[in-house]
Amino acid sequence: MISKVFLWELKSGGKPYIMLLILFLLIYVATDYPPRKGTGTYYEPYVNLLSALDIGWSINEIWWFLFPVVIALAVLLFSYDIDRGLLRTYMLSQASRTSLFIGKLAALFIAVFIPLVVGGVLILAFADPTLFLSDPLFVLNGLWLRLVGWALMMYVMIGFSVFAAVLLKKPLYAFVTPYVVFYALESARIPMSIRTYIPPDSFIQFQFITPGNPAYLIEHDLLAAWNFNWPCIAVATALLILSYILFIRMEQS
């Protein structure tokens, strides 16, 4: 039943087109090469230039466009007000609330994650070999790290937005609340996004990259250096559990 719910939710509501939108934004944003970012000063080659050479390797570079899409999808999938009037009520009424919740959650995750995987492969294949003349297959070595980072970032987003969508019955409130919460927390200097810098493997060939330099981090050292925001992942988990409890107790009409 879970797979049925999953496929139904993935196909409905124009989600393939939302996936294309995410793919477009990802490629458009992440292939933003440095010379366009304005004037650069070269007084500190070790610090400024590494970021100047960067092709959006920072995990939270895609946060600003991904978050609204995830909230909108969560509201479309989980909002009580939107859900109850739809024709799928009959089909979904045969599924248990648990499989409904898991299927919807899986559809939400996959609908956002597939374009991220496709876009990630394309960006790395486009950017790295042309920039650094490295082997395209070698370039894809670092892809899994980026995907893990993106998945964790999406996990936090999904935790907050699903909880808002389940708790608040009006879709508009459910859409605005996660924004306000994140804005308030970031203003209070409680970082909520996953901030991780993943340098390309080919940075190694520059002679100014020495141990102790941020760009020296390569795959094996990276996991140790990742400053994952564990508290915010824990909060997202708690919110997902809470929204599951709320969802299975929600009255069926």
Next chain:
Amino acid sequence: MTVTRLLWFLGLTLLVIGLALILNAFIEPAKLTGGSSLLFNPEEGKLSVADVMPIFLVQGDELTVIVDPTYPAIDHYITLKKAGSSWIAEQILEGQGAWSVKAPTRGVYVLTVEGTVVGQVPEGVTLRSSISLNVKSVFRSDLLEPALYGTIIPGLALIVASIYLGGKKP
């Protein structure tokens, strides 16, 4: 019906990727300027920092290196090397001067500047040279063509094929 839908969606995906790349190419690259200062180290007889700066250039970009030393008898040895490639351009500037070079292909270039003092330097002269960079950017047509021929035209072809096969938009 399924084949038509698959063709339609595949074509749309290719079109979206191509559009993202083309829109990317249409944004004019910002003019890149910067400067760096080199200090003289008397013991080494050279400027103390062999300044290494990576610069991202696309095909046809013109990089100008302007050298302005405080003392005229300093020779600057400038090298521009493409990372991961054997391409190299070098120039010696005696005293004040400028050097322009065009990037042959898109990529990351590493600029190295090294200075040597010629002859005896009088007491009380500060040895320092300032190096400034200027990049005259061109339209990034190198992304435009692969996007057009690699994705947009095949994508449109697939969409047209799906409409022709299915009769209407699936």
